[in-house]
Ligand SMILES: Nc1ncnc2c1ncn2[C@@H]1O[C@H](COP(=O)(O)OP(=O)(O)OP(=O)(O)O)[C@@H](O)[C@H]1O
């Protein structure tokens with residue numbers, strides 16, 4: 001009798017142990033399965049970032065590279081200039097201006113792609129499903145060509161003897177070619193052109209399942225067309241708009257090829273500034289610092305906009 | 318209230334044009350529960366969309382309270398719609414959905430929230446005001462759609478098969494609820510369905526439609542007991558349609574004769590048919606079964622089978638001409654037996670083809 005009880009007790013104990021062993025095996029397997037993702041994030045995400053962080057606190061080597069001496073000069077240099085005679089710090093806004101211009105251009109690019117991209121995304125979403133793939137294909141087709149080539153062809157279009165000026169002159173709209181190349185306008189057009197699909201695709205994704213009878217419902221409930229758009233279409237496509245804006249704003253901040261070619265490299269943008277530090281500038285720490293400052297600004301901007309979005313959401317509830 | 322005059326609606330151009338409605342004229346009385354009944358594709362939704370303003374008539378005009386509204390956009394018409402798929406705004410709470418119409422009409426905030434409260438009570442969803450609409454069951458969404466359309470107090474409420482997505486039990490419940498809402502608010506309801514049971518149970522008036530035209534308008538009882546055309550008789554319930562010979566008209570009655578019987582007087586909607594072959598509607602519950610040799614028998618046939626349904630039995634009888642009819646009787650005759658049938662002649666209805 002007593003033995004029987006002991007027997008069942010130990011059976012329960014061994015069951016528990018088996019379950020524990022099983023769950024720890026499961027845990028090990030789960031970790032193992034996570035390994036590829038962790039490795040990739042580590043190698044391609046965290047490692048370069050750590051290197052940049054490290055370099056930004058070192059001194060530049062004479063022929064590029066870094067000297068292994070701790071220094072905050074790279075960050076100081078961003079805002080101040082060292083007087084050559086007495087070594088005192090003088091405020092210098094040159095780099096800030098570059099940042100400001102880049103942000104301005106990136107914001108304009110974002111607005112431009114939004115204004116052009118939203119109607120396009122809406123148009124595609126309103127097509128019958130069997131036609132949509134064709135339109136999406138047409139939107140992404142230019143992206144099978146290299147960005148450099150596309151930017152060069154843009155250059156051919158906007159330069160003084162380019163397609164645009166020649167056409168306008170033929171039509172008699174202008175007598176002299178308008179100087180378009182190597183202006184902020186040309187850079188803006190180039191950026192809008194190259195980032196347009198990054199706006200269209202997320203907005204399309206958010207409108208893909210859009211129930212168009214909601215438009216009729218809104219119209220039926222005394223909303224004008226503009227009100228239907230404001231109160232129904234925009235809020236429902238908001239995730240796509242926010243995503244598209246982030247996808248355009250962030251990379252266009254660091255755009256390099258387009259400002260270089262269409263802006264003639266005359267006016268520096270962040271991307272060119274950073275690239276220059278690793279090339280002819282031979283100041284790797286400053287390049288790293290500029291890249292990190294850019295990243296920090298973007299993160300802060302994103303956090304603010306996310307919070308604003310969440311507040312708006314909760315207010316409307 | 319609503320008057321449609323010779324309304325024609327065509328979709329498309331030229332050879333591929335589809336005529337969804339052909340010279341439809343209709344009068345919907347104020348404060349009534351008016352039903353458009355007809356098979357799929359007969360143009361019910363199209364007529365409703367013309368009244369709502371989502372489509373413009375190709376010809377003819379639509380008037381509301383005597384004023385022609387055919388040219389007004391939907392947001393300028395005091396008409397609201399309950400959509401078949403509800404079309405609730407997924408990004409808004411239940412309360413904001415219901416208040417949306419009033420919000421667009423720029424009513425004061427206090428009035429909006431008071432009306433929303435009232436509507437939530439009316440459709441018994443008080444506890445759900447703050448919920449997102451995708452967190453509701455189908456029946457609850459249905460009631461939100463109703464409340465949203467009723468909140469601006471439209472002159473007319475249009476309902477396009479609002480119950481078709483619900484299961485049978487919920488549907489029966491909602492039928493009663495819709496009736497109650499209509500009575501309580503006094504708003505004119507135009508209700509679309511292809512379910513004749515639903516139409517008969519709920520309506521003050523029914524317009525039976527077929528192939529883009531209105532076949533007959535009347536109270537449920539009129540439609541049920543005196544269908545004027547073969548289509549209506551066929552579509553409403555289980556009437557027997559039996560061939561007969563029209564001999565002529567006598568006053569507002571028609572003199573007819575079934576094969577092998579004597580001539581009798583039957584009801585006729587209008588004296589428009591030429592003498593000759595016609596069809597007559599005979600309701601199963603108006604037939605008396607008698608002995609085959611009975612002098613009074615107007616029709617003769619063989620019993621195919623009979624089934625008990627509680628209040629009586631339903632017999633299937635094959636007439637001598639081959640037509641099958643049903644009769645409801647207290648005491649069924651045995652299968653294979655030769656019988657005579659005596660329909661109540663006051664309930665016979667001559668049909669237009
Ligand atoms: N936008 C349109 N374009 C072309 N044809 C249409 C359009 N809308 C309706 N139709 C046609 O008009 C006819 C009537 O359609 P409608 O939707 O009014 O039918 P319904 O009676 O509501 O049918 P159901 O019971 O199936 O909803 C159909 O033949 C339909 O194919």
Ligand SMILES: [Mg+2]
Nearest residue numbers: 361362363477
């Ligand atoms: Mg329909």
